[in-house]
Amino acid sequence: MSTLSYIQPTATSPWRTYLTQVDRVLPYLGELARWGETLKHPKRALIVDVPIELDDGNVAHFEGFRVQHNLSRGPGKGGVRFHQDVTLEEVMALAAWMSIKNAAVNLPYGGAKGGIRVDPATLSKKELERLTRRYTSEIGIIIGPQNDIPAPDLNTNPQIMAWMMDTYSMNTGVTATGVVTGKPIHLGGSLGRVKATGRGVFVTGREAARRIGLELDGARVAVQGFGNVGSAAAELFGQAGAKIVAIQDHTGTILNDQGMDLADLMPHVRAHGGASGFKGAEKIAGESFWDVKCDILIPAALEGQLTPERARRACAKMVLEGANGPTLPEADDILNERGILVVPDVICNAGGVTVSYFEWVQDFSSFFWTEDEINMRLDKIVVGALKRIWETADRHRITLRTAAFAVACERILTARAERGLYP
Ligand code: GLU
Numbered sequence: 269m270s271t272l273s274y275i276q277p278t279a280t281s282p283w284r285t286y287l288t289q290v291d292r293v294l295p296y297l298g299e300l301a302r303w304g305e306t307l308k309h310p311k312r313a314l315i316v317d318v319p320i321e322l323d324d325g326n327v328a329h330f331e332g333f334r335v336q337h338n339l340s341r342g343p344g345k346g347g348v349r350f351h352q353d354v355t356l357e358e359v360m361a362l363a364a365w366m367s368i369k370n371a372a373v374n375l376p377y378g379g380a381k382g383g384i385r386v387d388p389a390t391l392s393k394k395e396l397e398r399l400t401r402r403y404t405s406e407i408g409i410i411i412g413p414q415n416d417i418p419a420p421d422l423n424t425n426p427q428i429m430a431w432m433m434d435t436y437s438m439n440t441g442v443t444a445t446g447v448v449t450g451k452p453i454h455l456g457g458s459l460g461r462v463k464a465t466g467r468g469v470f471v472t473g474r475e476a477a478r479r480i481g482l483e484l485d486g487a488r489v490a491v492q493g494f495g496n497v498g499s500a501a502a503e504l505f506g507q508a509g510a511k512i513v514a515i516q517d518h519t520g521t522i523l524n525d526q527g528m529d530l531a532d533l534m535p536h537v538r539a540h541g542g543a544s545g546f547k548g549a550e551k552i553a554g555e556s557f558w559d560v561k562c563d564i565l566i567p568a569a570l571e572g573q574l575t576p577e578r579a580r581r582a583c584a585k586m587v588l589e590g591a592n593g594p595t596l597p598e599a600d601d602i603l604n605e606r607g608i609l610v611v612p613d614v615i616c617n618a619g620g621v622t623v624s625y626f627e628w629v630q631d632f633s634s635f636f637w638t639e640d641e642i643n644m645r646l647d648k649i650v651v652g653a654l655k656r657i658w659e660t661a662d663r664h665r666i667t668l669r670t671a672a673f674a675v676a677c678e679r680i681l682t683a684r685a686e687r688g689l690y691p
Contacts (some may be wrong), residue, residue: 271307280596282361282486282571290596293673296664300681307367307677310360311378312336316406318384319602320398324659329400334382334407336416337363340683343414344380345370345621347421348403348432354383358571362421365592367622369614371676373653375625380416382407388423397451400428404435411436412445413631419624420450422495422570426462430455445635446631449624458627459639461620464646466500466568468619469590471650473501473564474508476611479658482563485509488527490562490584492516493569494543497590497617499534501566506530514560520544523552523560558582567594568617574599582608589613604667612669614676615654622649 287308288691291579294301316332333356336344339387346366367379384403388396410416418427429451436447445456453459460467477484487510491498494517511527519542522528529548536546544551558578565582567573568590574582579599586609589595593613595603603610623646632635637645653675661671 274313275360275638276565277357280572280575281357282474282593283357283364285572285593285597286364289673290667290677292597294676295664296670296674297677297681300678300685302313302683303425303684306340306684307338307364307680309336310335310363311339312410313356313360314407314410315356316403318399319397320402322395323392326677332383332387332403332404332406333359334410334416334418335359335363335380336410337379337381338367338680339378340680340687341371342376342378344416345375345377345419345624346381346447347378347620348382348384348424348428349422349429350384350386350388350399350424351422352387353383354385359383361487361571362592365614367680368620368673368676369621371679372614372657372672373618373622373649374679375621377417377621377625379627380418381421382418383421388580396428400431401435402627404432405439408436408439411447413444413628417624418448419621420496424450425496426450426452426457429457446628448452449627451597451627456627456631458623458630458642459637460642460646461623462496463500464642465590465617465620466502467499467504467643468622468650469501469566469568469588469616469647470504470508471615471619471647472611472654473505473566473588475651475654476586476588476609477564479525480585480609486511487564488513488562489510489564489566490514490560490572491558491566491568491590492557492594493567494537495568495589497620498566498568499537499586500566501590502532503534505564507594510564511641513562514557515543515549516554516557517542521552521554521557522546522549523556533599547638564588567591569594569689572596574603576602579603579606579608584608586611592617600667600669610669611654612667612672614672615650615657615668618653619650622646 565584571593
């Protein structure tokens with residue numbers, strides 16, 4: 269494990285998790301392992317000051333980041349998150365996972381990620397707009413339709429993408445729809461993008477279930493995080509006959525052993541901003557979420573949620589990583605020993621960036637596809653990528669995570685080796 273002077277990862281921090289995952293794949297890369305060190309060095313990390321005038325007339329400063337982890341295979345691609353705990357180190361890890369994800373699915377992109385250390389719930393809509401615009405302007409020196417293309421992530425959405433697109437376009441004097449993805453439909457957004465990440469979680473889950481002989485009809489599902497990813501995945505599992513038995517989000521944890529009625533739950537979540545208080549389920553203690561008896565556990569919130577201690581308690585047949593980096597490496601080992609299949613983030617939640625890719629392609633060609641066409645292509649790409657990863661895992665007798673890294677790193681490092689070192 270190598271160190272960088274500008275960050276101090278702790279034992280459980282995301283960059284360390286990522287480095288461990290890279291170390292685990294190196295033995296399977298043959299000659300290419302010679303280039304492995306490149307994966308441990310982000311190509312470029314930009315830290316920006318984001319000052320805005322608050323509605324009360326005061327000025328507040330926020331920390332903003334955009335990290336381009338690897339650009340060997342194409343422009344940077346990855347979301348922007350607004351969260352009070354964002355750090356440079358976290359954004360580095362998220363950017364690195366984007367490099368792996370984009371390569372695992374064979375999208376023609378490198379990996380990048382951005383973030384602002386802010387709790388957006390404390391800002392008015394006007395303040396949020398000013399924050400987004402100033403941040404976009406500051407990172408404008410490295411983003412662009414051919415350079416690095418942001419998208420939504422935690423607490424960012426189509427409206428925020430519209431402001432980003434407009435700010436970049438005003439600064440460059442050209443309406444550049446391809447500079448961000450996840451935009452509103454009439455600004456060059458793609459049908460199906462909002463639910464694409466959750467759809468990808470469902471599609472990979474459906475395929476994994478088929479391969480391990482788990483029937484979705486009647487399967488018990490527990491979801492942590494009920495935002496854009498968790499709720500869309502839950503809806504699709506519900507439609508496939510699965511029972512959503514537990515949900516945990518930032519408002520609380522709820523349980524219904526018989527399965528929740530999603531037609532009632534969804535309006536409740538929209539109206540109250542979370543699952544807490546839903547009449548069709550009982551409230552339980554937060555930590556009890558990890559003891560819920562289920563077949564499918566979907567962490568779709570933040571990094572580092574599946575600790576070794578929780579992995580020992582979890583009683584699922586498989587874990588679908590809707591979030592990025594939800595499982596610590598030691599917890600991965602425990603789940604593996606216990607025979608619990610983990611479908612890793614870099615393939616499980618790749619549906620979002622896959623439809624972002626479709627959006628980018630549609631923007632360039634100014635020709636837009638139907639939602640059915642998008643969902644069909646998403647299914648095909650994700651299923652094909654999972655198949656290849658599964659075969660790699662079987663061939664080397666390794667976990668799906670290490671296999672996904674093997675497929676991805678081979679692509680990234682081959683590009684790296686073929687391009688060679690400059691100068
Ligand atoms: N933020 C999403 C992710 O983590 C999507 C990124 C994108 O569409 O570029 O994969």
